[in-house]
Amino acid sequence: MSGSKPDILWSPHHPDRYVICDSELGLYRIGPVCSAETKPGSLPLSEETAATLLAINSDTPYMKCVAWYPKQEPECLLAVGQANGRVVLTSLGQSHNAACKELVGKEFVPKHARQCNTLAWNPVDSNLLAAGLDKHRADFSVLIWDISSKFAAETGVAAEKSRLPPMDLDSGTTVTKPLYEIGQNDACLSLCWLLRDPKLLLAGMHRNLAIFDLRNTSQKTFVNTKAIQGVAVDPHFHDRVASFFEGQVAIWDLRKFEKPVLTLTEQPKPLTKVAWCPTRTGLLATLTRDSNIIRLYDMQHTPTPIGDETEPTIIERSVKPGESQIGSFAWHPSSQNRMVVVSAANRAMTDFTVFERISLAWSSTSSLMWACGRHLYDCMEESAEGAERAAEKDIATKMRQRAQSRYGHDTVQVWRNHLLAGGNDPQLKSLWYDLFYILQWSAEDAELKLPGNKQSLYSGIKNIVKSSSGKEVSSRRCWIGSERQTDVPRYHSEERSLALRLCGWVSRGSDIDVETFLRSLEQEQEWERAAAIALFNLDIRRAIQILNRGLSSSPAGDLNLNVVAMALSGYTDEKASLWREMCSSLRLQLKNPYLCIMFAFLTSEPGAYDAVLYESSIAVRDRVAFACMFLSDAQLPRYIEKLTAEMKDAGNLEGLLLTGLTKDGVDLMESYVDITGDVQTASFCMLKGSPGEVLKDPRVQCWIENYRNLLDAWRFWHKRAEFDILRGKLDPSSKPLAQVFVSCNFCGKSISYSCSALPHQGRGFSQYGVSGSPTKSKVTSCPGCRKPLPRCALCLMNMGTPVSNCPGAGKSEEKADLTRENKLAKFNNWFTWCHNCRHGGHAGHMLSWFRDHTECPVSACTCKCMQLDTTGNLVPSDSS
């Protein structure tokens, strides 16, 4: 304030008033800009707000510090500390309050004049005003004045005098005896009353921070430090104090006052002001000299008290209210994160709000939440109303629904998994059919003990076609039911027929017979597809039949089918016929792609089937099967290669037919997962049929782990268990090793280990006919040393689980016996114990005990075992 440096004080009770003090005091009112616009002399502070100067007070020269009286009445009473150490009470604007009138003008004069550095009103006992002064060899530097007591003693005198003109104005209004004098021989640079106890005053002395207790002023708690300027108590956390020295802020915890709990990164320029945000916890604003930014330190997530080991998390930000250098700033007392900044040079003021950081979190169930300031937003996906909306659903929702419908768990009719997934995703349908065929044929091959094929089946058509070794036979076949020779060459080889089988067109056998497939398509009413496949098998008559059947079966009577059937029947292989010409142009108007490619096939030159092969709305399997029939050895691998690359790029699961469950397949799946996030399908698919080395691919393991984590996050613990079981079956290497053993207190051996070792012994005994004898190990004793196992804290019976693996007789009955109730009953007998107090008992007993109790059942043990278990109180959200 001396000369140039201004400061701002907000009124403690009027959220629209503040005082700027530099060489004089100016009271401003802040308001919306529109209402202020009309008035002359209003100063714009921001786009919305403007300030109006209400009053100016220049009665007190040599101001060094100012503090605003904390009580509601009298408002606008200010204490001003002067360069000579005098503290003067003054006010701004006219006040009609009598108490205020009597207080204004009162002066508090120290015995020895020196600069007053700081002032602090006691927040509770508002008559107490602490002043911190420079040092004097024979005086105290912290003087606590009572603004009322002296006043009360002199009011009588003052009242009498008021009849006469006052002779000496000073005598009635000057107080020279402070209520408390503390801090000898040392300068006091900053002061604040502690909020945890209004009798405690924290003072930044010349060499130390000291806490003075007014109840015993001869004692002090102190810590030697350089950081003694600008002491400020966190209004939200009364044990936390900030202070600074030059460019460094120190944060103190009064409970651990020996050293700062934190020091913030040092600034190159000396600090001038440090202030805790009154409207938000743990936010500290700092200002350095000659700076146009305010630096903010967010300690909201800093643990308190800070342990010695923990690395404190402080988020540092800076805000720039304007271009000019900042003289001072002040947080608004109630408006969130708002402050007014005054420039160093020309008293220009800016009103602005520090924008709160936004933190955002996805839940595991497709909802999104974000927090900004005191607002919390929850963004939920609208529940889908119809099937058509299903496609838009978030993948997390989809996966969750699919997990509930046991998607992926049908290991026999593998193709049915696409129905479990909802049955409306063509890619999944294609995928699961592909897997079905792969598994089916490889199983049959295995049964027939055909060597070598299994590998090739898994490795996809791309590799099968590549491996075909010049044994192709091309034939020119007749149109079935006609003598006419086609000019369409058709290729055969073992590999090609294998590929056709994988495409699902033909079943096992050397004969290429699509009739079964056609019939199944007819059953599914896929008339166009069936007709096209019949045509590709050079059976126009069958194609026409199928179309006719489709026409008659469909209730609406698709006119297209009729027209196409008629058109087909007019097929001619004459190159220049009108039929050809018309068909090749009109076919493009057909909406159904299968109908379209039928004519494309009929009107194409042999070997030039691009119109069929690159019709992307045709299922990949059909295109591949077509290619296997009609592309030459030179064309086929090229086409397959190209198609594979296309599928991989697009992450199209239909392409898995080509890649198989190979590394290529993982690449394809990777782009599928990248696009969709569907780790569920990826996990199941890779588990279903991949050979070991593909499963070991870190990407595959990552999908599987992520899917497991998802199930955990959804609290689908039963589903996760099922998944783990399935995974263990399909990928034996994934079975985790036993990590927890129950070991005997006496011999230290694992009791389950002994169990597995037991059968030998048992058999040995039974050989001698002593089974059932007392020596037969009881479940309640250690199988190793036969000493009793610990007792359950509740029933006091020795523990022990009869279900522990007892192989041998009765296995089948036992299995049949494993109903849900039975399983649960057996779980009830399991060992459980608290890792903290080491007490425990039968799982069932413990569970029922902790339903009604919080403390350990062992008497005199106060361990809150169940509360220590963070997941113990969660319930699964799926049903087993």
Next chain:
Amino acid sequence: MMDLHILDHRLRVTSISKSGLEHFTHPLIKLIFLRNRTRCKFFSLTETPENFTLVLDEEGFKELQPSEHLQVESSTWLPLNVVSNGNVSSSSQAVGVTKIAKSVIAPLAQQHVSVFMLSTYQTDFILVREKDLSVVVSTLKEEFSIYQEVEGESVPVRCQDVTHNLQKNSKEAIQLTVHPVLIPPNQFCVMSLDPDTLPSIATTLIDVLFYSSSPKEESPDQELDCIKFFSFSLIDGYISLVMDSEAQRQFPSDLLFTSSSGELWRMVRIGGQPLGFDECGIVAQISQPLADGDISAYYISTFSFDHVLVPEEDIVSVMGMLQHHRKEAATS
């Protein structure tokens, strides 16, 4: 228990002869008025009829050009400062050298440690030679918690750090050289000033400091016995001024701070011949009787003599005490 702080200043004690002042006006103006231009943190200038005594840290000392007019005491001096650590002993109202006469001054005199005192408005500095520091610490460690200030931090001094080279520590009786005293009639005041307002009194200050010998229009013949004594110090940002009431009249009244009681002080100058720096017990000699009488005092050592300021109302009893002391010394 009191704290004794060994401050982070390394000081030189110098004097400038009256006639040589003009050679040093540039560094002095810089050290007094241009605080931002110098890294000097400890500066004290005292004018006595004999010379100007300059006590300043090494940064300030660099500013002074060697000259025949500049006398430099060869040692480096360290300032000590006694701070009560909160436990106020309000039995004695006396301050300054009186307060520490028994706890610091007497024991150091006994150990033959020469001290150089410098009282200011804010505090009292006890300057000791750097080479005597170990003796000082071992002598005072029983009475005081001793801290050494290092870059602004107070570091406790552990006693085992101090080697016991107390070769001078022979317990011979203090040689009582009784120095003549001079008690001029001037009334002195001790004052302070907001450093920010220093520029506004600059011309007056320059006038008082550097042109005191120029003939004044008002003839000073009524105060022929008055001696010229003016002290200015700027230490760690704090200004302290000691001047007689005549000099004070030249300053604007609202800028200088002093005690609200407006107390005035009288001076006792010790020494007939320049005292030198090696004699011990001079401060003890005078502070002991003052402590016995519970009389506050400022003590300002200069290059030639020592000066004690005592409250005006106590000067008669101080004179009596000194007389008594002198007699005692003569009889012994």
